[in-house]
Amino acid sequence: VATGDRSSQRLPPMAEPAVEGEPHLPTGRELAEANRFAYAALCGISLSQLFPEPEQSSFCTEFVTDLVKWLELPEAVLPTMTAFAKGLGGEGADVFAPILLKDPILKDDPLVIIQDLLSFSLKDGRYDARARVLICHINSFFRVPLGELDLLEETFLESLKETKEEESETAEASRKKKENRRKWKRYLLIGLATVGGGTVIGVTGGLAAPLVAAGAATIIGSAGAAALGSVAGIAVMTSLFGAAGAGLTGYKMKKRVGAIEEFTFLPLTEGRQLHITIAITGWLASGKYRTFSAPWAALARSREQYCLAWEAKYLMELGNALETILSGLANMVAQEALKYTVLSGIVAALTWPASLLTVANVIDNPWGVCLHRSVEVGKHLAHILLSRQQGRRPVTLIGFSLGARVIYFCLQEMAQEKDCQGIIEDVVLLGAPVEGEAKHWEPFRKVVSGRIINGYCSGDWLLSFVYRTSSMRLRVAGLRPVLLQDRRVENVDLSSVVSGHLDYAKKMDVILKTVGIHTKPGWDEKGLLLAPGSLPQEEPHRAATTSSSEKTTPGDSPKVATSTDPTRAQVPTGLDQEGASPPAATSPAKSPQICSHGMDPNPLGCPDCASETQGPCPGLD
Amino acid sequence: MDEDVLTTLKILIIGESGVGKSSLLLRFTDDTFDPELAATIGVDFKVKTISVDGNKAKLAIWDTAGQERFRTLTPSYYRGAQGVILVYDVTRRDTFVKLDNWLNELETYCTRNDIVNMLVGNKIDKENREVDRNEGLKFARKHSMLFIEASAKTCDGVQCAFEELVEKIIQTPGLWESENQNKGVKLTHREEGPGGGACGGYCSML
Numbered sequence: 001v002a003t004g005d006r007s008s009q010r011l012p013p014m015a016e017p018a019v020e021g022e023p024h025l026p027t028g029r030e031l032a033e034a035n036r037f038a039y040a041a042l043c044g045i046s047l048s049q050l051f052p053e054p055e056q057s058s059f060c061t062e063f064v065t066d067l068v069k070w071l072e073l074p075e076a077v078l079p080t081m082t083a084f085a086k087g088l089g090g091e092g093a094d095v096f097a098p099i100l101l102k103d104p105i106l107k108d109d110p111l112v113i114i115q116d117l118l119s120f121s122l123k124d125g126r127y128d129a130r131a132r133v134l135i136c137h138i139n140s141f142f143r144v145p146l147g148e149l150d151l152l153e154e155t156f157l158e159s160l161k162e163t164k165e166e167e168s169e170t171a172e173a174s175r176k177k178k179e180n181r182r183k184w185k186r187y188l189l190i191g192l193a194t195v196g197g198g199t200v201i202g203v204t205g206g207l208a209a210p211l212v213a214a215g216a217a218t219i220i221g222s223a224g225a226a227a228l229g230s231v232a233g234i235a236v237m238t239s240l241f242g243a244a245g246a247g248l249t250g251y252k253m254k255k256r257v258g259a260i261e262e263f264t265f266l267p268l269t270e271g272r273q274l275h276i277t278i279a280i281t282g283w284l285a286s287g288k289y290r291t292f293s294a295p296w297a298a299l300a301r302s303r304e305q306y307c308l309a310w311e312a313k314y315l316m317e318l319g320n321a322l323e324t325i326l327s328g329l330a331n332m333v334a335q336e337a338l339k340y341t342v343l344s345g346i347v348a349a350l351t352w353p354a355s356l357l358t359v360a361n362v363i364d365n366p367w368g369v370c371l372h373r374s375v376e377v378g379k380h381l382a383h384i385l386l387s388r389q390q391g392r393r394p395v396t397l398i399g400f401s402l403g404a405r406v407i408y409f410c411l412q413e414m415a416q417e418k419d420c421q422g423i424i425e426d427v428v429l430l431g432a433p434v435e436g437e438a439k440h441w442e443p444f445r446k447v448v449s450g451r452i453i454n455g456y457c458s459g460d461w462l463l464s465f466v467y468r469t470s471s472m473r474l475r476v477a478g479l480r481p482v483l484l485q486d487r488r489v490e491n492v493d494l495s496s497v498v499s500g501h502l503d504y505a506k507k508m509d510v511i512l513k514t515v516g517i518h519t520k521p522g523w524d525e526k527g528l529l530l531a532p533g534s535l536p537q538e539e540p541h542r543a544a545t546t547s548s549s550e551k552t553t554p555g556d557s558p559k560v561a562t563s564t565d566p567t568r569a570q571v572p573t574g575l576d577q578e579g580a581s582p583p584a585a586t587s588p589a590k591s592p593q594i595c596s597h598g599m600d601p602n603p604l605g606c607p608d609c610a611s612e613t614q615g616p617c618p619g620l621d
Numbered sequence: 622m623d624e625d626v627l628t629t630l631k632i633l634i635i636g637e638s639g640v641g642k643s644s645l646l647l648r649f650t651d652d653t654f655d656p657e658l659a660a661t662i663g664v665d666f667k668v669k670t671i672s673v674d675g676n677k678a679k680l681a682i683w684d685t686a687g688q689e690r691f692r693t694l695t696p697s698y699y700r701g702a703q704g705v706i707l708v709y710d711v712t713r714r715d716t717f718v719k720l721d722n723w724l725n726e727l728e729t730y731c732t733r734n735d736i737v738n739m740l741v742g743n744k745i746d747k748e749n750r751e752v753d754r755n756e757g758l759k760f761a762r763k764h765s766m767l768f769i770e771a772s773a774k775t776c777d778g779v780q781c782a783f784e785e786l787v788e789k790i791i792q793t794p795g796l797w798e799s800e801n802q803n804k805g806v807k808l809t810h811r812e813e814g815p816g817g818g819a820c821g822g823y824c825s826m827l
Contacts, residue, residue, distance in 0.1 A: 034691045037663035076659060080666040088668065088681065095697035102693065 028071055028116030035103045036071045039113060042096040043067055044084030046137050050487070051130060052087055055446055056421065059130060060085040070120050097141035110142035111152070118152055126392030127274050128422040129449040136450070153274045154303070260376050264309045268293055271303030275394040275425060278381075279307040282401025282431075282504065283370070285319035289505050298509035298519040301396055310377045310406070311370070318366040318402070322462070322502060325363055367466050371433065374402045378409025385423055386414060394425035394449070398517065400504035404432030404478070415443035424448045428515055429477065430455040430494070431504045433463060436477030438484040445486055452488045453515050456480055462501035490515075626670060628797045629679040630790055631701055632783075635723055636708035637716040638687030641743040644773035645708065646684045649783050654774050661686040663694055673787045680787065699730035703796045704737045704786045711742045711770065714751040717760075724764060735796055737789045739767040741782050746772040 047060040064085040121131035279296045292309045399407045414420040481491035492515045634642045650667045665684040709716040740761040761768030771778030
């Protein structure tokens with residue numbers, strides 16, 4: 001019954017690394033029984049809080065049941081743990097965290113828990129998005145920075161790859177950190193080989209799965225290698241990183257699907273990671289933004305990132321149309337006026353400036369085509385993800401404009417399938433031309449394990465304009481928050497960052513920071529970037545704009561609350577000064593006044609307008 | 622069925638190791654008895670719906686481990702509990718003496734002060750009794766607790782203990798009504814019924 005006996009019994013198999021000169025490293029199994037109990041309970045309660053939906057309960061129960069076995073807790077605790085996982089009796093998981101932190105092992109290194117949880121989650125050769133969300137959640141209890149988890153995952157990955165890989169590729173600071181963690185990996189592997197019932201994960205994108213087994217044999221020793229080399233072992237290896245090794249980039253559209261003409265994944269980074277990010281571009285333009293990868297230069301959500309190349313022909317047409325519209329409104333003041341008009345919500349179909357309406361047909365057609373195509377592409381993407389072309393690991397989707405629309409329909413399609421859970425970790429929709437009514441977003445709770453971020457800009461006149469004749473105009477997600485009550489949903493007001501729809505591509509680095517997605521450090525800060533190519537000479541300029549925008553947006557999250565938001569604050573004053581009081585909204589007779597304000601360079605001497613135009617002007621040219 | 626349930630109550634069972642906390646619970650929920658019951662790990666959790674005076678209450682009963690090595694966990698369960706069952710073994714005086722410690726812990730960690738406590742002297746079927754019934758009664762009276770002597774083995778007083786406790790909790794509306802605002806109507810109706818009830822600050826069965 002005594003705990004001491006238990007841990008000493010565990011020692012013989014675990015002592016192997018120590019024998020070979022490495023320090024003996026503790027894991028979850030070696031915590032005191034009470035703390036193992038607290039650990040499992042913490043996970044159980046957290047799961048029930050994160051995934052209270054009935055369709056997730058089987059996952060929660062299974063996870064906890066496995067964890068109890070993994071931690072070698074007596075079966076007697078199972079009923080209690082399942083009760084925790086079902087949301088019964090959870091008085092708050094936070095009570096267990098302080099208990100755990102008092103443990104002699106965890107006191108020095110709370111990462112032990114995270115490490116243990118990670119290897120537990122991966123033991124069957126798949127990495128469920130929900131497990132990753134749970135790990136991040138547990139992370140927060142121990143106040144471990146998220147970067148540490150990334151580092152752990154990286155270490156884990158490396159440990160499964162050839163060990164010969166030199167650290168020189170990585171930056172100095174992270175190398176040191178990694179070295180601290182490196183000593184773990186032997187241990188991890190041994191744990192996996194012995195505990196996972198003979199199943200072991202292998203990696204490397206699968207290209208040479210059997211070779212990895214051979215390589216890993218040198219790390220693990222003969223005992224583990226037997227498991228690795230087995231047919232089952234190799235099968236598990238390929239499972240984590242996608243079938244046939246090629247993964248997403250190897251995906252070829254075998255036949256024309258629906259109306260889709262182009263659909264391929266382009267790598268944004270060369271790394272490999274246990275979770276991936278797919279970025280989806282909303283349009284292509286001439287010049288700098290003619291490629292799909294251009295807007296995502298700063299994205300650093302994971303070391304393995306892709307962007308989706310889809311329907312370039314039509315997206316290029318759309319981009320050109322957008323630029324035509326802009327040149328039709330060459331006057332920046334006009335654009336600013338439009339922004340405020342849209343912001344104030346007084347735009348009726350009749351109040352659009354005549355100059356804009358004359359070029360409307362330029363945009364309406366490509367927009368309509370792309371709207372339609374994005375639905376098809378989204379559905380197709382859904383089926384690729386469902387068939388696990390990317391391997392059994394969490395996926396994060398980020399997209400702007402029509403790219404966000406692709407995501408929206410991808411989620412919608414996935415929600416209709418039975419096994420849609422645990423694939424998607426986070427989704428980020430920026431300026432999404434989709435339905436913003438909460439009930440349409442409701443099914444996404446089932447699909448998305450982590451966060452659903454809706455980045456919107458209420459002053460996005462272009463988005464408002466293309467929806468001018470639609471009844472959906474007032475509910476577009478890219479123009480307003482999605483009012484769905486769920487822990488996942490985060491609405492981020494981007495008004496202070498984005499002044500027009502085209503900014504979504506041009507200011508992506510700032511936007512990503514604002515919504516809390518990790519971006520690459522500044523160009524000059526670090527000579528070595530994770531993604532070479534796709535970064536022409538403009539980079540220093542980009543970095544400069546980044547840092548300056550950072551200064552203007554204090555903190556990095558001007559979230560839903562907008563009291564400090566300069567753009568919003570200016571709206572009422574601007575309107576008052578130009579005398580366009582509310583009646584203007586209803587009476588068409590007065591609307592020309594707004595237009596004339598729009599067409600005339602600084603007609604009313606409105607200081608707000610003047611100062612505001614100076615900012616975005618160069619950016620929009 | 623859940624619609625009939627007036628409220629869900631959180632009940633905690635505490636006491637020294639080996640006094641029979643789990644046996645009491647097992648007798649109450651499953652009506653079984655296992656003389657060789659293994660020591661509880663961490664905490665055990667059971668749900669049972671009982672009917673007291675026509676009101677159904679769902680009990681979420683937390684059976685804590687008495688062993689020293691799990692003591693660190695115990696404080697976390699006190700939060701939000703409406704009733705506590707404090708158990709001692711009538712054949713082991715040391716378990717009775719340590720009651721003071723348990724009361725101290727109770728005071729330290731309980732989030733509310735109107736919580737209903739019940740003292741249970743277990744194992745009265747055994748011959749070698751060390752703690753007299755009056756001693757227990759006196760102790761309970763001193764700390765304004767409900768009191769009962771019971772035996773999980775012979776089933777004596779087990780049902781009574783839980784029923785008394787629940788009845789007392791239901792009679793203390795402040796304890797549970799806040800979480801069940803919408804069912805408040807039922808409550809006022811209920812209160813007029815039994816009036817003073819059988820229990821004051823303490824009560825003795827047997």
